[in-house]
Amino acid sequence: MTMVATPPPPLPVRQRTQIPSGGLSPMLGRLAVERATGVLMREGGLLHLVDGQVVYAESPSTPGLDVLLIAHGALDEDGWREAVAEAATRRRVGRFLVDSGRISEGALELCHLGALYDAAYFVLGPSSAPARFRYGEAHWLGPVHPVPVAGVERETLRRRELLRRIWPDPAIDEAPLQRTDRRAGPAVTPRQGEVLDLIDGVRTAADISRALGRPAFHTLVDVRRLAGVGAVTTRPHQTPGPAPEPSPVPDPLPNPLSSPVPVPDPIPSPVPDAFPAPGPLTASNPVPGPGPMPGPLPPAQAPSPAPEAGVPVPADVLPPFADPHITLLKRLRDALEAL
Numbered sequence: 001m002t003m004v005a006t007p008p009p010p011l012p013v014r015q016r017t018q019i020p021s022g023g024l025s026p027m028l029g030r031l032a033v034e035r036a037t038g039v040l041m042r043e044g045g046l047l048h049l050v051d052g053q054v055v056y057a058e059s060p061s062t063p064g065l066d067v068l069l070i071a072h073g074a075l076d077e078d079g080w081r082e083a084v085a086e087a088a089t090r091r092r093v094g095r096f097l098v099d100s101g102r103i104s105e106g107a108l109e110l111c112h113l114g115a116l117y118d119a120a121y122f123v124l125g126p127s128s129a130p131a132r133f134r135y136g137e138a139h140w141l142g143p144v145h146p147v148p149v150a151g152v153e154r155e156t157l158r159r160r161e162l163l164r165r166i167w168p169d170p171a172i173d174e175a176p177l178q179r180t181d182r183r184a185g186p187a188v189t190p191r192q193g194e195v196l197d198l199i200d201g202v203r204t205a206a207d208i209s210r211a212l213g214r215p216a217f218h219t220l221v222d223v224r225r226l227a228g229v230g231a232v233t234t235r236p237h238q239t240p241g242p243a244p245e246p247s248p249v250p251d252p253l254p255n256p257l258s259s260p261v262p263v264p265d266p267i268p269s270p271v272p273d274a275f276p277a278p279g280p281l282t283a284s285n286p287v288p289g290p291g292p293m294p295g296p297l298p299p300a301q302a303p304s305p306a307p308e309a310g311v312p313v314p315a316d317v318l319p320p321f322a323d324p325h326i327t328l329l330k331r332l333r334d335a336l337e338a339l
Contacts (some may be wrong), residue, residue, distance in 0.1 A: 024124045024153045027131050032149035038135040045123040048139040053146035056112075056139045057119035061174075061206040062216040065115040065141070071213025074107050088140040095142055112144045117155050118215040124156045159217055167224035175234040176202055177223065182230050195222045201235050 023029040028040060028047065035052035045059030058064065069075040079102045087096035094112070097103045163170070178201040188196060198208045205223050209216040226232040 023149070024156060025131060027133065028124075028149055028153075031133060036133070036135065037138065038133055039137045039139075040123075041132045041134065042123050043127040043129045044125045045119055047120065047123055047152075048137075050138065050143060050146060053148055054116065054120065054152050055143050055146050056141055057116045057123055057152075059119040059122040059216075061122045062115070062119045063210050063213060065111060067210065067213055068111050068115055068215070069103070072111070074103050074111065084140070087142075090142075091138045091140055092142040093140055094144040109145045112141075113147070114215055116147060117152070117159075118217050120152050121156050121159050121217055124153065163220060163224055166221065167227045169227070172223060172227050172232070172234055173205055173220055176204055177208075177232055178235045180230055180233050186229050188226065188229075188231065192222045192226055195219060196226060196231065199232060 032052040040047040048056040087093045098105045177199045209219040
């Protein structure tokens with residue numbers, strides 16, 4: 001009888017995160033290939049390279065190595081200031097901390113890697129500005145534990161995927177946070193409770209990380225888990241209200257220099273009677289002379305009251321402001337009639 005050997009089942013293999021072609025930063029990949037030394041400047045922060053490997057990372061969204069060391073009690077502030085003053089110009093601050101006995105080499109490497117991966121997550125995030133690289137610039141900390149570029153990119157992608165599974169909305173990572181009115185739900189852990197106590201509607205996740213002295217990525221994990229249970233949300237965006245309707249513009253006042261000014265109609269004056277046509281020149285009808293000159297003008301009298309409507313004005317009554325030419329013609333007519 002022939003025995004047939006059955007192959008053993010394949011062992012489970014952990015799926016590794018695949019880095020897309022070109023990497024998270026094409027420039028960073030080229031620098032790794034050429035084994036460049038210097039600093040890569042991106043919108044989210046800085047990556048320091050030595051021989052094409054990442055030796056340090058900085059980001060305004062994360063606490064620095066000094067904050068992590070002091071917060072965990074591995075070093076005091078005076079020891080850190082002394083190390084920077086003594087060895088920063090020689091780019092050997094990390095070596096000075098170990099050689100002077102202020103911190104063990106293992107503790108320094110552990111905190112260094114935590115700060116490096118924490119800041120690199122934000123440095124390699126989406127960027128809207130072009131990256132720049134400055135050759136030859138070394139970091140003042142000095143080499144502690146260099147990390148290959150591929151390892152930094154792989155860890156960054158793993159962290160992105162972890163946050164996406166916890167809570168898919170990335171807006172909560174940078175927005176001001178506020179607590180909700182959640183009355184029931186799963187209890188939060190003591191670590192999450194410390195984060196929840198600092199949420200006041202103003203602080204962001206980065207602010208809370210600096211206040212607690214924790215890596216920013218760890219705070220993002222707690223914030224997204226709190227958002228998943230409905231305990232935290234972002235502060236509502238203040239949307240501007242509708243613009244007020246413009247008030248009606250009043251009609252401009254008439255310009256007295258350009259608008260016609262209404263002139264009141266003059267009071268009608270009586271038209272004098274027609275003069276009699278002169279007859280033929282005879283002895284009995286001589287040419288009329290000028291006759292006697294009219295006497296002095298009578299003194300001015302107060303104006304008569306205005307007549308009521310519909311009452312005719314007598315012909316011999318003229319208002320004091322009548323036309324002087326008409327007055328003169330009337331007197332001339334009276335003088336001629338008196339001849």
